[in-house]
């Protein structure tokens with residue numbers, strides 16, 4: 001367990017983030033605390049809309065503010081609270097010490113410039129090199145992320161690339177940072193097929209080993225989690241509901257939602273020959289009208305009266321495993337195999 | 338599942354003429370689908386997998402004649418689909434439908450959901466307007482959408498709900514054959530499970546036949562009865578699900594299964610030997626077997642001649658010289 005001896009690179013402490021909308025206040029992230037150690041891969045998983053991207057963007061101050069605002073909390077990176085930094089200071093960190101792969105490539109790529117020139121720009125801004133050297137570097141990165149015919153493709157505009165290629169172009173751009181201590185990767189492989197996905201994941205692993213980079217990996221693909229994660233944080237409707245080392249999440253889950261996620265996977269061994277999956281019934285509650293109780297209560301088969309009244313406190317299962325559930329005991333008993 | 342063929346695809350080709358990059362005048366030919374032959378049997382779920390850009394969506398659209406073919410034939414219950422008149426083709430859309438890859442861009446943002454779902458009922462003037470509305474409400478319930486939401490617009494729904502709108506729309510006319518193109522890929526796992534169950538329920542209830550295109554092998558393995566593997570515009574292997582999952586032989590299929598993510602951190606392997614080499618382009622595909630530059634088993638012959646798709650055991654075919662022992 002040398003993870004524990006390692007230094008913390010980033011710690012999010014009791015973050016509350018909300019958006020003011022016409023219909024009311026959307027509490028997108030609630031009381032969230034996350035710790036990432038140097039050289040560690042932490043994955044953030046959870047239902048669509050549970051606040052994963054908002055959390056990632058809070059680190060970089062990339063959420064639109066307003067309507068977004070930090071209600072409370074700290075985000076400490078290498079000893080500095082990022083939330084107290086000026087725009088110019090955070091921009092200096094972005095692209096050097098913190099790199100980001102965005103969920104939607106089109107938000108990160110400028111449609112009026114070729115993808116190659118955008119990557120070259122990253123080199124020119126942060127490193128001393130000529131335009132031509134920067135362009136050669138861009139081609140190299142394109143080759144690294146497996147874009148066919150890289151020499152030609154660097155001259156394409158974003159809309160001329162297929163969805164999967166755009167995603168890879170953006171990954172290439174994130175890799176252009178000189179020495180990112182932290183790589184934030186928001187659904188980096190969703191548009192990619194498994195062979196290219198595997199190559200991109202390998203690439204991230206390699207980088208991690210060579211430059212002691214930490215990765216905050218956001219994904220809804222449990223296969224990607226199984227491949228990459230050291231630790232996993234499971235979120236539901238803005239809250240952290242379980243946190244553990246990867247092995248415990250997969251083999252000893254304590255939260256009913258985590259269990260539901262694993263049970264929903266068609267690749268789960270229990271579905272060999274089966275013709276139906278065990279889906280979690282119901283839908284995520286509206287964040288506008290969500291109360292103080294556990295947000296999963298309305299879909300939870302272990303739900304008791306207490307669940308709709310209060311959000312549970314942390315229960316420590318082991319040194320590397322915590323759960324936030326009033327009825328984790330019942331979950332555990334039922335699922336002991 | 339019977340052995341009746343609902344669809345027969347014979348040496349189908351779909352080429353696109355595209356502008357060459359850089360040059361403005363010259364054009365080149367992109368062979369998205371380049372000579373594929375297979376049948377779809379009544380009541381089966383035929384899974385289709387393959388690398389991004391290998392022609393899966395194009396194949397699906399051409400089989401439904403949403404695209405014109407370049408060459409070859411598609412028979413629907415024995416009748417040549419491309420020989421049909423426009424009027425006959427309109428009739429055919431009652432029997433064949435597609436669930437599109439991208440739920441966001443395939444729904445008209447300015448139309449209310451009821452209009453979108455009922456569109457084909459309107460086009461075919463089926464029933465009175467009251468009956469059509471009833472049918473829309475029934476369809477919404479069937480795919481798990483609250484019929485009360487029928488006056489909302491697509492952007493007021495979540496991604497998973499929008500995908501269901503697309504499904505309800507394609508079910509409106511009770512088609513017997515549906516091409517599902519990455520119908521669940523963009524969804525998170527819990528919504529994905531709901532939709533997969535729904536597709537299976539509908540198939541049992543109405544004995545539909547599906548062609549199910551997806552890049553998640555776990556999903557394809559779960560839902561399919563047979564699986565077809567494509568590489569750069571052609572079929573490289575096809576077999577029943579059981580056979581393909583347990584006894585796949587084509588080097589590309591092998592690579593695909595190796596690359597598929599593990600289901601538990603305990604199964605992680607260091608350095609899975611993934612294939613080397615650049616991803617080829619359908620504009621200028623490699624000579625011989627298109628996979629040979631990335632294939633660890635390639636021999637001299639593979640560089641010169643494209644292997645035919647040949648049966649290697651009953652119901653299991655592969656296009657590989659090495660596998661066919663013809664080197």
Ligand SMILES: Nc1ncnc2c1ncn2[C@@H]1O[C@H](COP(=O)(O)OP(=O)(O)OP(=O)(O)O)[C@@H](O)[C@H]1O
Pocket residue numbers: 019021026028046047048049050051052053054055064067103220287
């Ligand atoms: N600009 C905004 N204005 C209002 N609400 C917002 C805004 N951005 C995000 N939200 C809301 O905040 C919540 C969290 O969104 P977020 O993008 O973090 O979800 P996510 O977990 O990344 O989901 P996905 O898996 O779909 O990407 C959602 O309910 C979303 O609707």
Ligand SMILES: Nc1ncnc2c1ncn2[C@@H]1O[C@H](COP(=O)(O)OP(=O)(O)OP(=O)(O)O)[C@@H](O)[C@H]1O
Pocket residue numbers: 162164193353355367369387388389390391392393394395396438552619
């Ligand atoms: N309308 C079009 N015009 C020109 N080229 C096209 C067109 N549609 C598809 N292509 C090209 O044909 C090839 C096959 O595309 P297709 O969309 O069928 O791939 P796919 O297997 O569905 O990929 P993905 O898994 O990324 O969806 C690609 O090289 C693509 O760029």
Ligand SMILES: [Mg+2]
Pocket residue numbers: 052053054103186
């Ligand atoms: Mg997101």
Ligand SMILES: [Mg+2]
Pocket residue numbers: 393394395438518
């Ligand atoms: Mg496609």
